Amino acid sequence: MKHLGTGIGWRPEIAAAVEGMPGIDWVEAVAENVCPGHLPESLVRLRERGVTVVPHGVSLGLGGADRPDGGKLADLAAAAEALGSPLITEHIAFVRAGGALTASPVLEAGHLLPVPRTRDALDVLCENIRIAQDALPVPLAVENIAALISWPGEEMTEGQFLYDLADRTGVRLLIDVANLHTNHVNRGEDPAKALDELPVEAIAYVHVAGGFERDGVWHDSHAHAVPPAVLAILADLSSRVRPPGVLLERDENFPAPAELERELTAIRETVEKASISMVPEVSAPEVSAPEVSDAVVPAASEAPEPTEVPDETATSPAAEQASGDAHKASPSTDPARQRLALAQAALLSALVAGTPVPEGFDGTRLSVQARALAGKRADVVAKVAPELPEILAEAYRKSFVAYAHVHPMTGGYRRDALDFAEHLLLGGRLEDPDVRRQVSDWWLERSGPAPLSQHPAARLARATRRVLLRR
Secondary structure (H helix, E strand, O other): OOOOEEEEEOOHHHHHHHHHOOOOOEEEEEHHHOOOOOOOHHHHHHHHOOOEEEEEOOOOOOOOOOOOOHHHHHHHHHHHHHHOOOOEEEEOOEEEEEEOOOOEEEEEEEEEEOOOOOHHHHHHHHHHHHHHHHHOOOOEEEEOOOOOOOOOOOOOOHHHHHHHHHHHHOOEEEEEHHHHHHHHHHHOOOHHHHHHHOOHHHEEEEEEOOOEEEOOEEEOOOOOOOOHHHHHHHHHHHHHOOOOEEEEOOOOOOOOHHHHHHHHHHHHHHHHHHHOOOOHHHOOOOOOHHHHOOOOOOOHHHOOOOOOOOOOOOOOHHHHHHHHHHHHHOOOHHHHHHHHHHHHHHHHHHHHOOOOOOOOOOHHHHHHHHHHHHHHHHHHHHHHOOHHHHHHOOHHHHHHHHHHOOOOEOOOHHHHHHHHHHHHHHOOOOOOHHHHHHHHHHHHHHHOOOOOOOOHHHHHHHHHHHHHHHO
8 A cells, every 4th residue: 555645534423424525545443443343334335445444542551651451452453454454553642540550549541641751651652562563463653642731850852752762663653733733732842843853754644633722721622623723734744754644533523524525625735735845755655564664764863862772683573572571571671660650640640539739740730631531531421321411411511520520430431420320329419309210220220230130139239229329
């Protein structure tokens, strides 16, 4: 495959519209929403037409202190094989913290959070990416994320961090120009400087998306039109290297298909216009399975200050496995993981459990991030358990956000919905008897085995729960 071309994020809400759009070369699907044995018919039809489908993971947490979960990696691999994808993408982020490394409960963010740009975090991320690369059947590309907050004591800029990451692992980069804009507004980072420093030859493809600004904070919503400032960054990038692919992301608040087509046209025109004066020699290589995983060898004049890296000269699978096993056991690596684990757990606990703000962080910004996380949880739970907002009506969002600020998510969103309902029932927070009965019935139907067991012990347990809840 020479180039991906122009694409759009495939979502069930716009599946029919995407199938009918002219000029769609490829689509990206959220990997966690793809069941390899039961692919959505829309994706099957697109594949039959020759449209490339790329699985885009959101829950692996490669930037976290723990090593990547083998089950999640297997799911990503299965999705890529079922879709016949040329690569898999994920994020440079952490999504959970706590656990064995900190001897504390595991906390789930339900969101992509930034990793500190430090040597510790880079060492851990590089090892995690190598583990993922070994487990996946196709090359991996990782995405820079948007952030509301900055870590204190960072040692590198975003461009330097990405440069070292690509240089040490050979991983490709998915550059989100909307996220560069977000970090410009929220963290004062210059997008042009980031583009100056990152290895543009490592780019697999580019994301473009919209957002909105409120009280001086840019929210990367994926629910608004792409602003001119984001297109300007896309133009700057495209004047340096012609990206193999560019994709429009839209996750909600979907406009009419004609509006999405206009945005795609603007994206195409931006890339074409900016590429006219581009020097051909700096064009990005073709995105193909054999080439995407090749190590990046940047020009010496462009390289950031050298850093100590492990020997990566082994080429055979056996040698690579032996090297990986030795690296896992290295005493120098574990302290880095533990330091990172403690820092990420402290931050996430402040965001989702109401604990004190860690030293060096901006408390105001952390409050904004905490509200954003609680609001996102409320929105996702409303989709997973639509009966709850129907029963609670206008009280749903206020009640859930108040709950989320002091009750971290420790499982998935379905577990979160059940815990929220139980919190309302056991806390006596439902004064209306009819509302209380509906929430109680909903919780009882979903908190036990499905279908409900008729074993005497199970029936007794349900009866006991029912009595306790009604008290």
